Amino acid sequence: MASQTAAVRRSAPRPRLPVAAAVAVVLTALALLGVLWQAFEAGLGSDGNVPTFILITLNGLTLAGLYFISASGLTLIFGLLRVTNLAHGALFLLGGYVALTLVKDAGLSWWVAALLAMVASGLVGLVMHQLFLRWNQGQDLRQALITIAVSLILADQMLAYFGATPTAILPPEFLAQPLPLGLYDLAYHTFRIAMLVAAVLVGLLFWLVYKRTRVGMVVRAGVDDTQMTSALGVNVQLVFAGAFFVGSALAGLGGVFAGTALSLAPGQDQAFLVSALVVVIVGGMGSLGGAALGALLLGLVDQYSSAYLPAAYSNLSALLTFVLLAVILAVRPTGLFGKVR
Amino acid sequence: MTRTMARTMARTWTLGTRGLLGVVLLVIVLVPVLFTAFFTSQVGLTSLWLGIAAVSLTFLSGQGGMVSLAQTARFGVAGLIAAKLSVEAGWNPWAAALVGILAATAVGLLFGAVASGSQGIYFLIITLAFAQVTYFYFAAVPTFGAHEGINGVRPPELLGDPVQEPARMYYFLLLVSIAVFLALRWVTRTAFGLALQGVRDDPVRMAALGYNVRLHRTLGFALAAPVAGIAGVLSAWSNTRMSAGSISLAVAILLLTAAVIGGLDRLEGAWVGAFLYTLCDTYLRGWTDRFTTWLGVVFLVIVLVSPGGVVGVLSTAGAWVRRHLAGDRPEPQTEAGAGAVATDRPVPVPASPRGSM
Numbered sequence: 156m157a158s159q160t161a162a163v164r165r166s167a168p169r170p171r172l173p174v175a176a177a178v179a180v181v182l183t184a185l186a187l188l189g190v191l192w193q194a195f196e197a198g199l200g201s202d203g204n205v206p207t208f209i210l211i212t213l214n215g216l217t218l219a220g221l222y223f224i225s226a227s228g229l230t231l232i233f234g235l236l237r238v239t240n241l242a243h244g245a246l247f248l249l250g251g252y253v254a255l256t257l258v259k260d261a262g263l264s265w266w267v268a269a270l271l272a273m274v275a276s277g278l279v280g281l282v283m284h285q286l287f288l289r290w291n292q293g294q295d296l297r298q299a300l301i302t303i304a305v306s307l308i309l310a311d312q313m314l315a316y317f318g319a320t321p322t323a324i325l326p327p328e329f330l331a332q333p334l335p336l337g338l339y340d341l342a343y344h345t346f347r348i349a350m351l352v353a354a355v356l357v358g359l360l361f362w363l364v365y366k367r368t369r370v371g372m373v374v375r376a377g378v379d380d381t382q383m384t385s386a387l388g389v390n391v392q393l394v395f396a397g398a399f400f401v402g403s404a405l406a407g408l409g410g411v412f413a414g415t416a417l418s419l420a421p422g423q424d425q426a427f428l429v430s431a432l433v434v435v436i437v438g439g440m441g442s443l444g445g446a447a448l449g450a451l452l453l454g455l456v457d458q459y460s461s462a463y464l465p466a467a468y469s470n471l472s473a474l475l476t477f478v479l480l481a482v483i484l485a486v487r488p489t490g491l492f493g494k495v496r
Numbered sequence: 497m498t499r500t501m502a503r504t505m506a507r508t509w510t511l512g513t514r515g516l517l518g519v520v521l522l523v524i525v526l527v528p529v530l531f532t533a534f535f536t537s538q539v540g541l542t543s544l545w546l547g548i549a550a551v552s553l554t555f556l557s558g559q560g561g562m563v564s565l566a567q568t569a570r571f572g573v574a575g576l577i578a579a580k581l582s583v584e585a586g587w588n589p590w591a592a593a594l595v596g597i598l599a600a601t602a603v604g605l606l607f608g609a610v611a612s613g614s615q616g617i618y619f620l621i622i623t624l625a626f627a628q629v630t631y632f633y634f635a636a637v638p639t640f641g642a643h644e645g646i647n648g649v650r651p652p653e654l655l656g657d658p659v660q661e662p663a664r665m666y667y668f669l670l671l672v673s674i675a676v677f678l679a680l681r682w683v684t685r686t687a688f689g690l691a692l693q694g695v696r697d698d699p700v701r702m703a704a705l706g707y708n709v710r711l712h713r714t715l716g717f718a719l720a721a722p723v724a725g726i727a728g729v730l731s732a733w734s735n736t737r738m739s740a741g742s743i744s745l746a747v748a749i750l751l752l753t754a755a756v757i758g759g760l761d762r763l764e765g766a767w768v769g770a771f772l773y774t775l776c777d778t779y780l781r782g783w784t785d786r787f788t789t790w791l792g793v794v795f796l797v798i799v800l801v802s803p804g805g806v807v808g809v810l811s812t813a814g815a816w817v818r819r820h821l822a823g824d825r826p827e828p829q830t831e832a833g834a835g836a837v838a839t840d841r842p843v844p845v846p847a848s849p850r851g852s853m
Binding site for chain 2: 233239287295296297299300301303304305306307308310311312314315425429432433436440471473474477478480481484485488489490
């Protein structure tokens with residue numbers, strides 16, 4: 156009898172205190188307060204820290220836009236196909252290099268080059284999916300390993316063709332001038348603002364297609380239950396191929412933006428793959444809103460930590476984003492908006 | 497073919513493969529005698545410590561279904577702490593190594609406790625985060641030499657100079673490798689090892705049977721830490737230096753490549769993969785500029801054709817020949833498509849975690 160009550164007691168759901176979550180929220184709030192205090196401590200005058208704060212915030216926001224563009228492709232592919240495309244970084248860099256070649260050597264306009272770069276990255280991604288991934292559907296690890304192998308090959312070939320010197324793409328002319336902000340005589344890179352606008356547009360477009368069109372309906376159905384969707388007469392393989400093309404093209408677009416706003420160099424592929432993964436994981440794989448939130452978090456944490464950490468610790472800022480990731484995954488193992496499957 | 501003839505041929509085949517295996521083992525033992533000091537040091541030592549690092553990953557993924565990119569982190573913690581203590585604090589190398597390995601185990605336990613809640617791809621990514629945290633920490637902190645690293649690490653007197661006179665170091669690494677192999681193989685046969693395989697194959701059922709799934713995953717993950725730590729210390733001793741660059745993401749992926757090439761299903765695959773990688777790394781680099789491309793191609797082919805790696809190919813081939821010699825079944829039953837290689841595995845390893853990871 157006693158053992159039965161013990162078993163009953165064990166199986167009853169224990170009330171769980173969200174200790175870890177509470178600690179995380181408190182720490183985040185403290186960190187944010189620390190940043191704001193440093194920013195506004197010297198008053199609102201133009202000799203205070205506010206102008207710098209505005210610039211750093213803009214840096215963070217535009218970086219978040221860049222992260223979102225490349226991460227949205229990754230999250231689309233993952234949500235629909237359950238493929239963790241670890242070649243996403245290589246496709247990202249490929250898009251950047253294609254645009255660079257087209258602008259610099261072929262003399263095309265930036266817009267045409269960006270479009271062609273998207274198509275090129277999308278096609279490479281599509282070929283990879285059709286040749287290697289399609290017949291391994293459902294084997295998560297094997298697919299991840301295949302994409303790692305493809306990314307090794309792509310990255311090395313790009314090193315061979317484009318060299319190791321960091322190079323940047325010239326922005327379109329009317330975006331090359333600094334944009335006056337009308338505050339404290341500040342001016343900011345117009346192109347980076349355009350990048351943020353583009354990210355918002357990509358997000359809006361995604362959302363509209365997702366919620367308002369037949370294609371979006373099919374994609375949502377595919378995310379929820381691929382087999383059932385297929386049984387209802389949808390050509391799922393075609394949808395998969397389309398998703399892989401669009402996702403890879405978005406990686407390429409991200410590469411074009413990164414190549415214009417920052418620069419292109421070997422190793423960028425891994426750096427951006429890792430940040431796109433962090434964004435997608437923090438938000439929850441397959442969730443578009445989660446990716447937006449993750450991108451904002453990553454961009455702002457990245458910029459604020461390198462600017463506002465005490466000098467002795469400022470070289471640890473790169474570490475902070477990964478600590479953020481580990482903490483979020485420890486509290487919510489499938490990310491902020493991830494579904495348990 | 498009569499039955500006696502078939503039996504004779506099967507026996508000849510068994511003797512032949514056993515003999516070949518014996519010759520290979522003999523060559524491994526005689527490497528310092530048969531080959532130059534350069535080969536022993538460059539290929540021999542590197543494949544052995546890389547193999548130990550890779551086997552920690554093979555163990556985790558094969559037994560626990562946890563594919564971890566954080567092995568380099570534990571590897572680095574042990575190597576860098578041991579190097580730091582022996583070079584700058586003047587500790588005895590053995591004591592420094594012990595402290596380094598214990599530190600790696602503690603870090604492994606902590607990482608394991610955090611990561612054990614995640615599964616599959618999330619687990620891969622969270623361990624990637626750990627690898628990056630450790631890398632950026634060691635790259636940023638001047639105490640550990642930042643990007644410069646720690647140079648002039650001296651292995652214990654007993655083991656001699658790893659570059660000029662690598663024979664003693666080689667035998668030491670060989671002994672450690674054998675010990676690690678036997679220990680891990682023993683673990684897979686204990687009740688804990690079997691429970692870990694159960695957790696890998698069906699966590700829900702194991703939880704229903706009363707096993708603490710998270711605890712098993714945490715302990716399994718922690719168990720691989722000292723192995724990776726030993727490899728880290730041995731790498732610092734063999735190269736006489738260690739830096740943050742030794743544990744970057746590229747190295748983590750390299751380790752995964754070596755383990756996959758060898759084969760994730762069998763522990764010995766780790767050393768096979770490490771040896772093949774080191775051999776190519778040493779000799780192919782002078783021959784082609786695009787070494788990484790070829791490595792990627794080999795990696796891709798292995799993953800596509802044989803998920804069991806080189807060891808898997810060998811045992812599949814061996815089983816095929818044996819079946820034909822026996823004359824019972826002229827054609828092995830294969831399914832249509834390329835998945836046949838994966839499903840037609842004769843090795844009595846429990847179902848691989850590949851499907852659900």
